[in-house]
Amino acid sequence: MNTLRHVLAIQAGQPASDGAGVRLNRVIGAAGLERFDPFLMLDEFSSDDPDDYIAGFPSHPHRGFETVTYMLEGRMRHQDHLGNVGELEPGGVQWMTAARGIIHSEMPMQEQGAMRGFQLWLNLPAQDKLDEPGYRDIPAAQIPEVRTQHGVTARVIAGHFDDGQESIAGAVQRPYTEPQLFDLQMSAGSQLAPRLAQGLRVMLYVYEGQLQLPGHHAQAIPAGRLVRLSDSGELHLASSEGARVLLIAGRPLHEPIVQYGPFVMNTREEVEQALRDFRDGVLA
Template sequence: MTSFRTVLSLHTGQPASDGAGVKLTRVFGGPGVERFDPFLMLDEFGSENPDDYIAGFPPHPHRGFETVTYMLEGRMRHEDHLGNVGLLQSGGVQWMTAAKGIIHSEMPEQEQGVMRGFQLWLNLPGKHKLDPAGYRDIPPAELPRVKTAQGVEVVVIAGLFEEGAVKQAGAVQRPDTEPHYLDLHLPAGSHITPELPDGHRALLYVYEGSIQLQGHPHSVAASKLVRLSDKGTVHLSSPSGARVLLMAGKPLGEPIVQYGPFVMNTRDEIEQALRDFRDDRLTA
């Protein structure tokens, strides 16, 4: 008998502002983030009003985790202290490993039109928080895509998409947290059963339309985050069509201490990060 993952909780994002005043929705992040381990935060940004995004994210530091920016529409330029310069365009991904420290900026490369996408924060284990920083641009053409027999299009950003005999590795593979990051485009009347490792924390974010989950009595509307149990099968369908982010990762089970752009395991490590940034040693 098939056992389905159960819905542990539903969450609605809150309006927020970050960078130099970019308006966004904080889907999750902040107090209680241990529930989403190894994921720390998910922001959704989307506006056709340039006043909401034009100021961008001027130079700022990070330490102790990874950021994954997935651009649905728009153009954003990345620059960092390592000399990396990248243009994130519609359909592309930027995967940045802050680790010991990185100082970077993300600035719009447009003055009008829609800017829309997501930024996901993924924790690093304590043993790798002080590793060298890294950065990778992944253009749309390098993101694997699969279309299932049901007509569901799957963008495989990280990890593995697996459904029955269909298997597709993602553009990024990471140790320790072993993240799976999928963008699912469900046409009306379709369904999908992506296979996930037991023990992985699983989250679904519906960003268009609505879905139904096997074993859950109510449909899940757009702008809702679903936190699922850590074992069992995920089966979702959409009578009217939907677009959904699926995020799954292996929990680290380590203490999480965050102060703004720094995420470490102890308060002492946070204070060290602050001293390093103040003394220009964060990236040394």
């Protein structure tokens, strides 16, 4: 029998506020929630109360990592100092590589209705932290989608999806960290065994329904829980009642992480330099 990836932890997020008061569920990255190299933070935002999101995220800096924003409902507008302007709509993704520095804002394009989605922070290797910044909008129609024989619809945002029957490349491929980011919609009674490279750190965030991990974890994992898995072995997923799950995997960098707010570098001196650069208007 092949070895299965085993569960390291199952944890809930913590309420948080960011930007100009946007209410969030910080799934990873809050105090007491361990970073999961190469991932630094995962925020879930979900509200139909405009007071929870209307103030948005006014202009602010980043250096040293990438942000991935995935929208489920609602509309946000991105603007940055490079002149990029983008509209993030349902099903779309914004992939921003801050690298040596980017100053941007993300503001709601609505005054009512639901605003729902995720933002993931992905570390950059030391050699790339001071490279040119970049920005990419990926509309919903440009994200590959596949329906498996066992009742799962996978939207493949990054990496490569392969379950032995269906195989498809995602909208984004990145070196070094090799991120795999899939939005899995599992119908009732469905199952899935995605093939993931050994050595990748893997986590599953259940955001609707319930998930089971056949073979070694009989307990149903409810919405609002993050499952952290071991770096090796096979992965088997099932859902008796149906579920929506973010599968997030990446290759760890095994480099020091020094963070101060929106700056993520390898040493304290590099973070202090980022602060000076921002203060002096030469961050980017």
